[in-house]
Amino acid sequence: MDRPTPPHSPRPDLPPNAPTAAELEAAAARIAPHAHRTPVLTSRTFDGWSGASLFFKCENLQRVGAFKFRGACNAVFALDEATAARGVATHSSGNHAQALALAAKLRGIAAHVVMPTDAPAAKRAAVEGYGARIVNCAPTLEAREATLAEVVAATGATEVHPYDDPRVVAGQATATLELLEEVPELDVVLAPVGGGGLISGACLAVAARGARAEVVGAEPALADDAAEGLRRGERLAPRPPKTIADGLRTALGPLSFGVLAHHGVRIETVDEETIAATTRLVWERMKIVVEPSAAVPVAVALRPGAFAGRRVGVLLSGGNLDLDRLPWHNAGAARSSTR
Amino acid sequence: MDRPTPPHSPRPDLPPNAPTAAELEAAAARIAPHAHRTPVLTSRTFDGWSGASLFFKCENLQRVGAFKFRGACNAVFALDEATAARGVATHSSGNHAQALALAAKLRGIAAHVVMPTDAPAAKRAAVEGYGARIVNCAPTLEAREATLAEVVAATGATEVHPYDDPRVVAGQATATLELLEEVPELDVVLAPVGGGGLISGACLAVAARGARAEVVGAEPALADDAAEGLRRGERLAPRPPKTIADGLRTALGPLSFGVLAHHGVRIETVDEETIAATTRLVWERMKIVVEPSAAVPVAVALRPGAFAGRRVGVLLSGGNLDLDRLPWHNAGAARSSTR
Numbered sequence: 001m002d003r004p005t006p007p008h009s010p011r012p013d014l015p016p017n018a019p020t021a022a023e024l025e026a027a028a029a030r031i032a033p034h035a036h037r038t039p040v041l042t043s044r045t046f047d048g049w050s051g052a053s054l055f056f057k058c059e060n061l062q063r064v065g066a067f068k069f070r071g072a073c074n075a076v077f078a079l080d081e082a083t084a085a086r087g088v089a090t091h092s093s094g095n096h097a098q099a100l101a102l103a104a105k106l107r108g109i110a111a112h113v114v115m116p117t118d119a120p121a122a123k124r125a126a127v128e129g130y131g132a133r134i135v136n137c138a139p140t141l142e143a144r145e146a147t148l149a150e151v152v153a154a155t156g157a158t159e160v161h162p163y164d165d166p167r168v169v170a171g172q173a174t175a176t177l178e179l180l181e182e183v184p185e186l187d188v189v190l191a192p193v194g195g196g197g198l199i200s201g202a203c204l205a206v207a208a209r210g211a212r213a214e215v216v217g218a219e220p221a222l223a224d225d226a227a228e229g230l231r232r233g234e235r236l237a238p239r240p241p242k243t244i245a246d247g248l249r250t251a252l253g254p255l256s257f258g259v260l261a262h263h264g265v266r267i268e269t270v271d272e273e274t275i276a277a278t279t280r281l282v283w284e285r286m287k288i289v290v291e292p293s294a295a296v297p298v299a300v301a302l303r304p305g306a307f308a309g310r311r312v313g314v315l316l317s318g319g320n321l322d323l324d325r326l327p328w329h330n331a332g333a334a335r336s337s338t339r
Numbered sequence: 340m341d342r343p344t345p346p347h348s349p350r351p352d353l354p355p356n357a358p359t360a361a362e363l364e365a366a367a368a369r370i371a372p373h374a375h376r377t378p379v380l381t382s383r384t385f386d387g388w389s390g391a392s393l394f395f396k397c398e399n400l401q402r403v404g405a406f407k408f409r410g411a412c413n414a415v416f417a418l419d420e421a422t423a424a425r426g427v428a429t430h431s432s433g434n435h436a437q438a439l440a441l442a443a444k445l446r447g448i449a450a451h452v453v454m455p456t457d458a459p460a461a462k463r464a465a466v467e468g469y470g471a472r473i474v475n476c477a478p479t480l481e482a483r484e485a486t487l488a489e490v491v492a493a494t495g496a497t498e499v500h501p502y503d504d505p506r507v508v509a510g511q512a513t514a515t516l517e518l519l520e521e522v523p524e525l526d527v528v529l530a531p532v533g534g535g536g537l538i539s540g541a542c543l544a545v546a547a548r549g550a551r552a553e554v555v556g557a558e559p560a561l562a563d564d565a566a567e568g569l570r571r572g573e574r575l576a577p578r579p580p581k582t583i584a585d586g587l588r589t590a591l592g593p594l595s596f597g598v599l600a601h602h603g604v605r606i607e608t609v610d611e612e613t614i615a616a617t618t619r620l621v622w623e624r625m626k627i628v629v630e631p632s633a634a635v636p637v638a639v640a641l642r643p644g645a646f647a648g649r650r651v652g653v654l655l656s657g658g659n660l661d662l663d664r665l666p667w668h669n670a671g672a673a674r675s676s677t678r
Contacts, residue, residue, distance in 0.1 A: 039378055041400070060626045061380070280662060287399045287658035289626040319626035323619060323665070 015258035018200075019170035021208035027074040027170040028177055034073050034106055035174070038062050040182045040313075045285045046301070051308035054301055055186070057179045060290050060319030064098045066247075067175050067198055067317050068162070072099035074171030075160045076107050084109050086156035091137075091144040093119040094247060095318055096162035101132035112157055114148045116140075122322070163195030164253030173201030173208075179313045180205065186213040187310040190297040192317050193217040193226045193267060194248035196256025202315065203263040213313065217260070217267035218297035220244075220275060225251040227267035230260055244327050245275055247293035247317060270299045278302065280328040282316075291321045354597035357539075358509035360547035366413040366509040367516055373412050373445055377401050377514070379521045379652075384624050385640070390647035393640055394525070396518045399629050399658030403437045405586075406514050406537055406656050407501070411438035413510030414499045415446050423448050425495035430476075430483040432458040433586060434657055435501035440469035451496055453486045455479075461661070502534030503592030512540030512547075518652045519544065525552040526649040529636040531656050532556040532565045532606055533587035535595025541654065542602040552652065556599070556606035557636035559583075559614060564590040566606035569599055583666050584614055586632035586656060609638045617641065619667040621655075630660040 019027070038058045046054050059067035076088055087110030090100050097113045104111035111132035115124060116139035124134060137147035152159055160168065175198065176189060189206060191199035202215045219226050220243035229236040229252065238251035252260065270278075279295040281302075282288060290298075294316040301307060301314050321327065358366070377397045385393050398406035415427055426449030429439050436452045443450035450471035454463060455478035463473055476486035491498055499507065514537065515528060528545060530538035542554045558565050559582035568575040568591060577590035591599065609617075618634040620641075621627060629637075633655040640646060640653050660666065 039380075041378075044402075063383075065626055283628050284662055287404055287628040289622050289628060323623055323667075326662070326665070328662075 011264055012261050014262045015255050017166050018259055019166040023170045024173045024208050028174045030077050031070055031073045035070055036062050043286050050302050053311045055183045055313045057175055057315050059175055060316050064102055065318055065320040066095035068095040068099035070174050071168035071171035072103040075167040076103040078167050083158055088160050089151050089157040090160050091148045092162055093123050095320055097127050100160055101127050101130035105131045112151045114144055163197030164255050169197050169201050172197045173205040176202040176205035180209050180211050186313045188312040189213045189215045190301055191315045192248055192293050192296045193219040195250040196252040200256040200259035203259050215265055217265055218300040219267050219269050220248055221269040221271050223248050224269045227269050245293040245296050268300045270296050274299045276328045289319045290316050291318050292327045293317050350603055351600050353601045354594050356505050357598055358505045362509045363512045363547050367513045369416050370409055370412045374409055375401050382625050389641050392650045394522045394652045396514055396654050398514055399655050403441055404657055404659040405434035407434040407438035409513050410507035410510035411442040414506040415442035417506050422497055427499050428490050428496040429499050430487045431501055432462050434659055436466050439499055440466050440471035444470045451490045453483055502536030503594050508536050508540050511536045512544040515541040515544035519548050519550050525652045527651040528552045528554045529640055530654045531587055531632050531635045532558040534589040535591040539595040539598035542598050554604050556604055557639040558606050558608050559587055560608040560610050562587050563608050566608050584632040584635050607639045609635050613638045615667045628658045629655050630657050631666045632656050
């Protein structure tokens with residue numbers, strides 16, 4: 001429950017490249033023709049357990065099955081014609097790759113996605129299904145970055161980073177803008193923390209709208225670089241990629257770290273067993289499919305008494321996972337592999 | 340694709356106990372304070388595959404996880420005070436039992452649910468969780484009916500049948516009333532067929548609102564009593580309970596059979612493998628949890644060319660199932676057990 005900076009120490013300034021309120025509103029208008037305005041669902045059961053009023057923003061129902069489409073779409077459609085014509089590129093094997101592929105397809109430009117040779121076949125197929133070109137590389141971060149640099153040099157494509165990019169953060173912020181419009185007088189916005197695009201967007205959206213909501217982060221205990229880094233006041237490297245919340249294995253980038261530090265955001269951590277059990281609870285009680293990463297803020301919301309009597313918006317980040325490997329069947333394996 | 344009655348033969352009259360248009364509208368008003376107005380979702384992927392415009396009425400997001408709450412709620416709240424005070428009763432181990440238990444709890448009256456001793460513990464716990472009294476009986480239909488008669492004699496409770504009851508059918512019809520309000524100019528309403536409460540309600544709702552939509556039924560091939568019975572013009576007994584779409588194992592009742600025969604409803608059948616695969620597709624592409632029974636009309640909607648260019652409402656009946664036994668893992672077992 002520690003705040004990252006004691007009350008007497010001044011908070012750092014916003015990073016100079018943080019998107020402005022006007023850029024957030026422009027992003028909302030830019031993506032409106034392409035992105036879903038996702039529904040906000042409620043659950044009497046979860047309200048009863050938590051004593052809070054919970055409002056779930058269902059980005060699992062977003063196109064591509066994740067909020068990532070918002071940021072990719074804003075980045076792609078913000079490019080001028082000449083730049084866009086040379087295409088976009090990224091290295092990712094997750095939701096961002098699919099999101100960028102779809103956004104590029106909608107604009108009618110090329111997308112180059114650098115993927116390690118050991119990426120799952122299903123993810124490759126999904127990216128190819130949206131018409132992107134996959135460029136293979138060895139399964140190391142160095143190989144990914146070198147290969148991406150080659151692709152950019154050869155094609156003139158614009159790199160769209162999954163979170164360390166103001167256009168992407170402005171796009172992710174639109175989820176919170178919509179939530180604030182749909183649910184007045186929120187006391188809290190709970191967001192998962194991986195690379196930090198969604199939660200830094202939430203901070204900026206709350207500030208842009210002058211809302212009173214406190215933004216609280218939720219992070220796997222096995223990937224607690226943000227909780228620990230914000231406490232220490234320094235950006236940390238990612239933890240070993242062990243958590244079943246695979247969307248949250250990345251560490252904060254400079255932009256997201258700077259936004260969260262400026263806003264003094266508090267981060268709560270969640271253990272693997274609780275992530276798995278909460279994923280199942282959401283499926284069972286809300287009848288929606290969420291990936292483990294999306295269950296992390298739900299687990300925080302359901303902590304007895306933590307938000308009693310408060311109105312809490314919960315950003316459900318996505319719903320992409322392997323339906324043959326249920327998280328609550330694999331959590332034990334994931335846990336034991338970390339010991 | 341056969342119509343149940345040839346064009347030259349007159350269709351039978353509506354059963355005299357079929358609820359009227361006014362009773363449907365009264366049901367909508369009666370349950371409004373208690374039931375969710377469930378969202379209508381769309382899927383670009385499914386629209387692309389089918390060539391149709393599909394509108395999914397998400398009764399899996401209804402209270403209790405199924406449309407059954409509508410009928411039970413209308414039946415319970417339609418009782419006069421003196422009758423209600425003596426409670427309600429049913430024999431069911433499925434969604435109707437939970438629905439009746441919750442409706443009775445909301446009205447503050449007793450619910451007696453007769454259940455066979457071999458009913459799954461999870462279902463017993465769910466019914467008890469809503470405060471109903473479970474009365475055990477031997478696992479035969481005779482024992483169920485005899486035990487229910489005893490309960491009714493001893494308590495004066497009103498029996499609420501899961502589908503052969505005009506108040507229940509009027510309640511189920513409200514799902515289609517809402518769908519017609521939400522989506523103008525529907526060409527087709529696709530509904531699953533078990534006991535027939537939901538689909539007979541759909542027929543009556545379309546007629547009550549003067550809508551042009553054709554109501555089409557979807558039934559497991561392993562439980563095709565409605566398809567075959569309507570073709571022959573006689574109500575058939577239920578098939579052996581083999582289909583994984585366990586909500587659709589029951590046969591039509593006199594009321595639902597009469598309504599469907601009067602409206603000349605066409606019923607399409609779906610094999611087990613397709614039901615399982617379609618259940619998975621809905622989870623994977625729409626990110627919502629549906630039970631196999633709800634996937635049956637989706638499978639019909641996705642038949643190539645079947646509804647191309649038409650606007651089709653699909654009633655997703657519910658989302659209750661055992662999350663440790665995925666339908667697409669068990670379909671093979673279910674199939675082989677029928678051979």
